[in-house]
Amino acid sequence: MAEYNTIRTAGVAGAHAAQIDEGLRAHMNKVYGTMSVGMFITFAAAWAISGLAVTSDPAGATAMIREGQFLTAFGQAIYMSPLKWVIMFAPLAFIFFGFGAAVNRLSAAGVQTVFYVFAALMGLSLSSIFLVFTGVSIVQVFLITAIAFAGLSLWGYTTKKDISGWGSFLIMGVIGLIVASIVNIFLGSPAIQFAISALGVLIFSALTAYDTQNIKNTYLQHAMQGDSEWLGKAAIMGALNLYLDFINLFMFLLQFLGNRE
Template sequence: MERILLRPLATPDYDAGLRRHMIGIYRVMALGLLVTAAVAFGVASSPALTAAIFGTPLKWVAMLAPLAFVMLFSFRIERMTTASARLAFHGFAALMGVSMASIFLVFTATSIAQMFLVAATMFAGVSLWGYTTGRDLSRWSTFLMMGLIGVVATSLINIFVGSSAIQTLVSLAGVAVFTGLTAWDTQRAKSEYLAYAGSEQAEKLQVMSALSLYLNLINLFQLLLNLGGDREN
């Protein structure tokens, strides 16, 4: 049988604090998405920049730097202040924007907008479910993390292989993995508030939760775009 989460006794102060915590997470995440979109559009709108980045070996830096940044950020956040963590997150969002500028060179603007709307709708629905469900989603964690490692590793290998069949399989698997991660990360953010409410650690965890959810939505969007986006002629 599935385990049911033990809920704390609801009080007005707890409920109000939890709402502020979750709204803060989504606010940080939304600002990061805006930074990414602005940088991606700015780079894609400049032929000189796109040629300098994606027409040279710098494209590998643009593609792989976000992954390295996330790993470094995860290791160093304990030593950061909350302000530094927020600044690092938005710096990462800008770096991700440089990397994602390439989608404007491959896909039509209409399909980019459509697929982002689909991804955002899926994300919102799954995140809401993760927030409201009483089931303990941590039991999925091992499966989801193994799936994430598999998707990332196979994607990196396929950069050099260039197989469309592998890309389709990775995209389908990735949609399932990041959908599950969205629900789990939302529930985990809620649980962290209970454990660290009122401390500076809670504020830094708010940034980490925003980063996790941001990455889930970005990856879900890119995978859906690969599956159903219309490519430029």
Template sequence: MQDQNNDFTYQNVIQLDDADASSRKFIANVFLWMFAALGISAGFAYYFANDVTLIQYLVDFNTGSTTLLGKIAIFSPLAFVLLMSFGLNRLSYPVLTVLFIAYAALTGISLSFILLAYTASSVTGVFITTAVLFGVMAVAGYTTHQDLTKFGSILIMLLIGLVVASVVNMFLGSEKLDYILSYVGVAIFVGLTAYDVQKLKRIGAGLEYGDASAKKMAVMGALTLYLDFINLFLYLLRLFGRRK
């Protein structure tokens, strides 16, 4: 009887160890994809912002308006996100990967407008601040034992409210409201970072590493964290960035 109990305990420990190892590998894969996407976006943003020939494809310097290609670069990333999200089960892993890389490149091109509007030093400072804040919350989300599910649901509802308020303010043009919404946006994406990392940790523990579905989920997880990082960066830049 005593031997059976020991075997049962040992098997549970092995299962927990396997789940932890699977979760760590999955999270590592997610962050690898996210860092790759950030690198691609940063590269495209830098080259387009510093090459007059390339930026002319996005902005008409005679009128100061955005060209057709510029409008595509600004709005097409949303279409990529929707395509990857709703077509996850139908898209193969290679196709999903290509879409993710293309999305990161287009987002980088759209971010080149920001590099033209803000000083390089303030963009660098805000980026470092974002990286530190994101890293702290990612570690908090991974290590905490508190269930953040209810907290995440509240944040998602607040995010919907933020989007609606931002659209309304596009017509109102209130600088004070924009300032308040920027602080709200920072708070929301700080919380979502911790929530999303914890959610991805649980997904990783329930997936067999190396399976095709696990690879696809790693890419989608990277997309989620990438969006958290970029939005956090943009809201912080609106608050603390210095315009040229």
């Protein structure tokens, strides 16, 4: 009888573990799927907006960006007027002040919609890369970033090493990057920009692995509670973290590897 109970308990535990594993796979698929849609929205918005900002007709244009191409009135407004500062810092303000409130007040579907709106706003902020760098180099750096991101995220998911202790150090590094980047907007130092880009690649590479492991561990810690609404929001927050890691890694690599027009 005792042997039967042992076998039965082991069977229940094994079935429960299999259920947790299946739920984790579904959770991670939702994280990567949501992130991928956000990435598509960002780059589609950036490409479309950059197209609206450029014209080959010099009539009424006051700024030539390259031979035979000029900024439209729309392009001058978003890239050359004080509005450019609003566009530059809007995604940062959205993260700090808008997203947290949305998570607390909205349903999981509502938070997902807010994330996609943020992705479009990020596309507006990044649209100038299509005017500064060649299209071929943007695609090349995107592919390099995708390969590096996939490898780092896979390592973060599969490693048995606990890297949760990296969190506070990496957050301090991100804050330092933000402050240094804002200061260098006014200094315009190539040496400082090079140092910022190098540190940015290292920090967001580490954050990719850290965030992936954190998403996995968060799910495992809360899967027993069965709160599908909370887990839905957690998947979107995880997608946001990985999305930001990818975008920043891409932008810092573009500074190194991108060919400028």
